[in-house]
Amino acid sequence: MTSIGILRILIFLVVVFLFVKPLGTYMAKVYEGERTFLHRLVGPLERWLYRICAIDPQADMPWQTYTIALLSFTVVGMLLLYALQRLQGVLPLNPQGMGAVDPSLAFNTATSFATNTNWQNYGGETTLSYLSQMAGLTVKNFTSAAVGMAVLVALIRGLTRRSVKAIGNFWVDTVRGVLYILMPLSIVLALLLAWQGLPQTLSPYKTATLMEPTSYEQPITDANGKPVLDAKGQPKTKTIKVTEQQIAIGPVASQLAIKELGTNGGGFFNANSAHPFENPTPFSNFLELLAILLIPAAIVYTYGRMVKDTRQGWALLAAMTICFLPAIGVAVGFEQAGNPLFHSLGVDQTASNLQPGGNMEGKEVRFGPVDSALWATTTTSTSNGSVNSMHDSYTPIAGMVPMVMMHLGEIIYGGVGTGMYDMVALVIVAAFVAGLMVGRTPEYLGKKIEAFEMKMATIVVLVMPAVVLVGTALGVATAAGRAGVSNPGPHGFSEILYAFTSMGNNNGSAFAGLNGNTPFYNDVGAVVMWLGRFWEIVPVLAIAGSLAAKKVVPPGAGTLPTYTVQFVLWLVAVIIILGALSFLPVLALGPIVEHLLLTAGTTFK
């Protein structure tokens, strides 16, 4: 790794941590109903929304009502997004005349955005109208992110309230998340990104005349779409001369801002943040990267503040950072080292004043290996899923890092709530096991951890590996699953594993070598995304309901402090052991064996 690369990573992390306390404090105030500097501006809009939706903001809900409200809100939004895509051909704001989206693809996309996954089987600029992008995808970006934060806030109330049934009001938590947190941050970021060159327009795509016309040979096909062969059995072709290029534009900046801030990740364009209109400059890259970690890092402090013990938040932040730093080091290190087979061919992969060096396949020249690998690690640590390079082209071990970050549950940092409530489930498991080892009743933040909470935490921890591994097994075992693979050998296996890892974790990033827009991946993927999201949220809210009903036990001599270095290290050990037990065998079949074969000089054709 180069010294300038290390410096860039350090600057990024320092800037992220500078925002942790102020933003974390602000978010805690929002959710606790305290007055903030935005109340005068946003307060009337908030109250108006409650009035027209007939919501009583004072009405607290038990966990069952909270969960049903969340599910109803999600499924209605999902059906609306599905309808919007199917009807976009007859709806306005469609200057390119995009037709109805295929049912299977529309279903996958609707599920994907309802679950905050934002898996991209669609190609934004070739599939969706401006209305579908704005009123469909962008709106879901806001609401699905706010739902994730609402679940965390409900869980925090479960931990802090005493002997009550209610865990808050879902509608109030969601509205506040959108109006006071996501919307203001998105407006600021959208303006900054537009300043950096992202389009923000409703004009049709532009047509440009090429300065250097080009041509290519296009195969001639028959009525069935099969290539027509000549007398020698070779495919007949015709020469196509290209003199013009269509340049896709649209309301990009407004969608990009929430795409990163809400850890959504679904791009306006198919190439996501590798596209020059989504991420044109190194500074826009820095802003977007910062936006990915901004709320996830700050929400850990929010957690500490809301449980009335900021040491708890700092301890979890430390545990997350302990997992995050080595991952960055491995991903950047292997990408900067380059492809070992290229060295023997005499290819210069050394960083110099003339080139960034390293493995540049699948990467944008303006970002290079460091910013690409840093992004890949960051986007999979949180549940973001946007990409600025193609992970399929990474060296095997660097390509494994994003998978590992997702396999750990995307708990680094707290996501928009999702990573944080998964982390709390892991803390419960860690506290329980520690309690068993010393023979004391486990407790966390003064609440006794009993059989029900452990069962729920176990479901939360096991649902993700189950859907990922079963989905991968289906992908490998069926012809429909294997048909999407574009590489033979272990790399092809990695493509399937990555796809189901990403969908099962509601991440949304892609290895990019897999053709996912097939009925198999659209339909099975939708099921995996739904189960990965809501079969975790329901037990998390059940834990909240169960804990809220309990009394608080004052700390005693037998209480395990959960803010000490000892507990942080124990928590990291539990996270790594659970991740390794679940996923080491499949990683051995994919990236690990590919790395060993690559270093031995074996490739697959």
Place this chain on the structure above:
Amino acid sequence: MADVELIALTLLFFFSCVWMVDGLDRLMGR
């Protein structure tokens, strides 16, 4: 799959979670 089948699958998603809420509620009550 056709529109109707996919909408039915969406509702199945929803009710799978409602069923889960009901089951966990009973488990909690024990």
